Amino acid sequence: MTNLKKILTDDWLTVRVQIALGAIFVAASLPKLLDPPSFAHMIYNYRLVPGFAINAIALVMPWLELLAGVALILGIWRRPAASIIGAMLVVFIVAISINLGRDNAVNCGCFDITSANKSHDELIAEMWWVVTRDIGMLLMVAQILWSSKLRPASREDDAVAVVD
Template sequence: MAGRGRAPERRGGAVNALARLSARLPGWLHWLLALAVAATFVVASWSKIANPGDFALSIYRYRMLPLAVLHPFALFLPWLELIAGLALLWPRLRRGAALLAALMTLMFIVALTAALARGLDIECGCFGASGGHGVDLSLIGRDILLLAACLPLLLRPR
């Protein structure tokens, strides 16, 4: 059988190993991972939704986006974070929400890595402008853990 419905045993390499591991995890652990990722995205979205101008300034400091898309991106991304976070709480939506959360997390890892590589001394903007944390390796590590928490949610057999 080809496509989405393939059994984990038929997938190759690392994906196969992760899918088998995900299938062995108890249901309560999947729920706990979903809750942790959901809480992270929902909490991260609140301040950005409430203060889109401050979030736009945080994005601007990364020097990665053209000005023409910066403000629409600053308005759109927090709502996407909120929707993904809430969708993770519903089992029928969990796989798609986990994919969305994983892709956003990859984007955050790329942005943090680029800022660090260019030596930018900026706040991450991860949870809005207030209580910011400077960009460093610990944030990249945190996001790698967040990405790792998304994987079992993506790969769990139906």
């Protein structure tokens, strides 16, 4: 058990998880930053956000993804950056699960914001995969937060420095 804890909170692993998760979120933010109206359309399709708030979310969320992702890659402000990403992942999982529950097939809008011509069944299958993927990323967030909890405060932002 102690060995497992040591492995899971090891700097070597933490840095790689940080960089991987940061890169995923930077990649996810770029198409949304380039075309906010399409992303607003994706948010609308979820039928969970009041109309007045859709555009504001479509404008701000990609920047949150980008800044939090860059912070994780650079190893600065890693706890709040990981927490913001974790909060977004929880929101994504809940939003997709609600739509799975009401059989409303939606394009995830995670990495691609063009409306692909997919059938209802294909979209539903994709939504299940997205929930699974997001849970996986949530575990990555948990690893970062857990390891930073055990790290002395003075070494809080040193994680990136251990990359050889």
